[in-house]
Amino acid sequence: MILRPVGDRTGWWVEGAVALFLIAFPPLLALAGVGTDLGTRIVILGLFGLGVDLLFGYTGLLSFGQAAFYGTGGFVAANLLISHAVPNTLGALAVGTLVAAALGALVGSLALRQVGIYFAMLTLAFGQLFYFLENSPLRAFTGSENGLPGVPKPALGIGAWSIDCSSSIGTYAFVATLYFIGFFIARRIVRSPFGAILRAIRENPERATASGHLIARYKLVVFTVAAAYGGLAGGLLGVFQGYMPPEAFSIDQSGEIIVMTVIGGPGTLIGPLVGAAVWTFLRQALQNVDAIAGIWKLILGLVFVLLVTGFRNGLVGGFVAFARRLRPAR
Amino acid sequence: MTIVFGLLGFVNFAHGGLFTVGAYAGWLAYTRFDSFVLGIVAAIVVTFVLGIVVERLLIRLYYDRPPEDQILVTFGLGIVLVESVRALFTGQTQLVATPSWAAGALQIADFIYPQYRIDVVGIVALTLLAVWLLIFKTRLGLIVRAGIDDALIVEMLGIDIGRAFMLVFALGAAVAGLAGFVDAPILALNPDVGTSVLVQSFVVIVIGGVGSFGGAIVGGLIAGEIVSLTSVFAPDWAQVALYLAMAVVLIVRPQGLLGVVGRA
Numbered sequence: 001m002i003l004r005p006v007g008d009r010t011g012w013w014v015e016g017a018v019a020l021f022l023i024a025f026p027p028l029l030a031l032a033g034v035g036t037d038l039g040t041r042i043v044i045l046g047l048f049g050l051g052v053d054l055l056f057g058y059t060g061l062l063s064f065g066q067a068a069f070y071g072t073g074g075f076v077a078a079n080l081l082i083s084h085a086v087p088n089t090l091g092a093l094a095v096g097t098l099v100a101a102a103l104g105a106l107v108g109s110l111a112l113r114q115v116g117i118y119f120a121m122l123t124l125a126f127g128q129l130f131y132f133l134e135n136s137p138l139r140a141f142t143g144s145e146n147g148l149p150g151v152p153k154p155a156l157g158i159g160a161w162s163i164d165c166s167s168s169i170g171t172y173a174f175v176a177t178l179y180f181i182g183f184f185i186a187r188r189i190v191r192s193p194f195g196a197i198l199r200a201i202r203e204n205p206e207r208a209t210a211s212g213h214l215i216a217r218y219k220l221v222v223f224t225v226a227a228a229y230g231g232l233a234g235g236l237l238g239v240f241q242g243y244m245p246p247e248a249f250s251i252d253q254s255g256e257i258i259v260m261t262v263i264g265g266p267g268t269l270i271g272p273l274v275g276a277a278v279w280t281f282l283r284q285a286l287q288n289v290d291a292i293a294g295i296w297k298l299i300l301g302l303v304f305v306l307l308v309t310g311f312r313n314g315l316v317g318g319f320v321a322f323a324r325r326l327r328p329a330r
Numbered sequence: 331m332t333i334v335f336g337l338l339g340f341v342n343f344a345h346g347g348l349f350t351v352g353a354y355a356g357w358l359a360y361t362r363f364d365s366f367v368l369g370i371v372a373a374i375v376v377t378f379v380l381g382i383v384v385e386r387l388l389i390r391l392y393y394d395r396p397p398e399d400q401i402l403v404t405f406g407l408g409i410v411l412v413e414s415v416r417a418l419f420t421g422q423t424q425l426v427a428t429p430s431w432a433a434g435a436l437q438i439a440d441f442i443y444p445q446y447r448i449d450v451v452g453i454v455a456l457t458l459l460a461v462w463l464l465i466f467k468t469r470l471g472l473i474v475r476a477g478i479d480d481a482l483i484v485e486m487l488g489i490d491i492g493r494a495f496m497l498v499f500a501l502g503a504a505v506a507g508l509a510g511f512v513d514a515p516i517l518a519l520n521p522d523v524g525t526s527v528l529v530q531s532f533v534v535i536v537i538g539g540v541g542s543f544g545g546a547i548v549g550g551l552i553a554g555e556i557v558s559l560t561s562v563f564a565p566d567w568a569q570v571a572l573y574l575a576m577a578v579v580l581i582v583r584p585q586g587l588l589g590v591v592g593r594a
Contacts, residue, residue: 056398060396060398062398062401062402064405110577110580110581113580116397116398116401117342117397117400117401118536120343120398120401121532121535121536122532122536122580124529124532125529125532125533125536125573125576126573126577128529128569128573129569129570129573129574129576129577132569132570132573133570136565136566136567136569136570137566137567137570251525251529255405255409258402258405259406259409262402295413295416295417297409297413297416298409298410298413298414298416298417300409301406301409301410301413302410304406304409305388305403305406305407305410308399308402308403308406309388309391309403312399
């Protein structure tokens with residue numbers, strides 16, 4: 001028998017809070033004197049991080065190759081849009097996401113043969129495989145070091161009915177809506193019996209196996225889902241920037257998304273968005289101070305090491321623990 | 331040089347950073363004192379000391395935590411090391427001159443090798459021998475191997491396992507540092523040099539077999555051959571072929587060519 005997962009009593013307020021935050025984010029940014037585009041970037045990274053979080057935060061699988069899916073989804077969608085093979089933005093994003101997911105299933109079926117550090121090493125190596133694949137043999141398709149310029153702005157339309165999302169705020173609304181859907185689905189996943197088994201795999205894989213679950217299959221599914229999130233986020237990046245950068249495939253990209261997720265809080269779905277915001281703001285703020293402009297990444301690296309050592313569950317996890325202490329358990 | 335990495339068995343994500351630190355420390359001493367040997371000494375000493383400091387301050391806290399946490403902290407450490415180097419020496423690529431005694435080229439049969447590469451092979455062989463002797467022929471090596479198998483029993487026997495692990499970590503750091511410096515005249519020097527080497531060493535380990543001494547050597551040789559052979563016929567595919575080979579090994583023989591089942 002599969003037990004009802006814990007945490008059901010939280011109801012819908014988390015979804016509501018996230019929706020409110022996404023709506024309030026652009027005005028808040030404007031108050032801080034920052035443009036909406038920064039917010040769009042953060043939300044895209046937050047979406048990418050949702051997949052990493054499902055994979056690492058919930059299932060305990062640490063992958064250093066997620067950029068492969070981010071890049072794949074991005075370049076597939078960008079190509080379809082540039083060549084007008086699929087004129088509809090949503091259609092191109094969907095194809096990019098599916099291709100990334102298929103690739104995720106393939107890579108996952110190989111990398112998941114190992115656990116722990118060897119799994120991490122394999123994902124890293126596969127990430128590099130796709131980086132080099134993108135860089136030379138596929139350069140006609142990806143523009144090699146130059147990336148792909150000229151990705152059209154989001155155009156949604158069915159027949160005569162269409163919405164214009166080409167303005168800065170329009171793009172944000174488009175990205176934020178997709179993020180919300182992604183968040184909603186991720187939350188369904190972690191609160192489902194499937195999500196409970198993912199956590200069981202993280203906590204005690206032997207016991208999960210002994211309970212009769214084919215954990216290899218669960219891992220493969222969650223790896224594929226994470227790849228799909230990466231693919232969708234990558235597609236959005238190209239659409240948002242009007243340009244698909246080759247760095248999307250880079251090993252640094254894989255590392256950064258992990259750092260963001262861990263800073264924000266692995267195992268809390270809001271964590272990646274918070275981490276992406278912290279990372280992006282700090283980067284922006286530190287780069288504006290001349291004396292430390294060159295070492296912003298060093299500072300973030302130190303913050304990261306301290307957080308991993310002191311706050312296992314990142315900023316959000318630390319905050320939740322703090323709030324619980326203020327309000328004793330019933 | 332990736333072979334040395336493979337031998338350490340406990341390769342971690344900070345080794346890329348240590349590789350970079352060693353390269354810069356050695357380069358600094360080499361250019362300052364005009365002595366390649368002093369460069370080697372500096373690379374080893376700096377990374378060894380750094381290894382001890384880092385192990386005592388940070389890594390020690392992680393022995394009881396899940397492997398994922400250890401990966402994360404070493405990964406973060408790698409960022410900190412690389413970025414520190416970048417802050418101190420700027421991100422510019424430096425060319426490191428080959429020492430004069432190793433300039434020239436050597437002709438063996440029909441092939442011409444740069445003299446320096448031959449010397450590097452010699453240094454690698456020496457390092458391999460030293461590490462092998464240390465791990466399999468000394469008391470320290472015995473303690474470490476026992477400690478990996480069952481730390482509790484070793485401690486019950488009254489042995490300070492913490493110090494043994496510290497030494498091994500520092501030695502691993504020193505080997506990475508040495509590798510970084512010796513490779514510098516071949517690769518040229520910039521802060522990101524460690525990362526690419528790190529990834530290649532992972533590939534070597536996967537191909538050769540996890541925790542296998544001979545496997546690391548065979549894996550390194552095979553990896554080198556694949557890259558240079560494909561470079562001749564299809565340069566675009568050289569790097570891709572390397573990773574494809576890794577995938578094939580993984581499908582056909584998940585434990586690696588010379589790996590032993592159950593020692594992952």
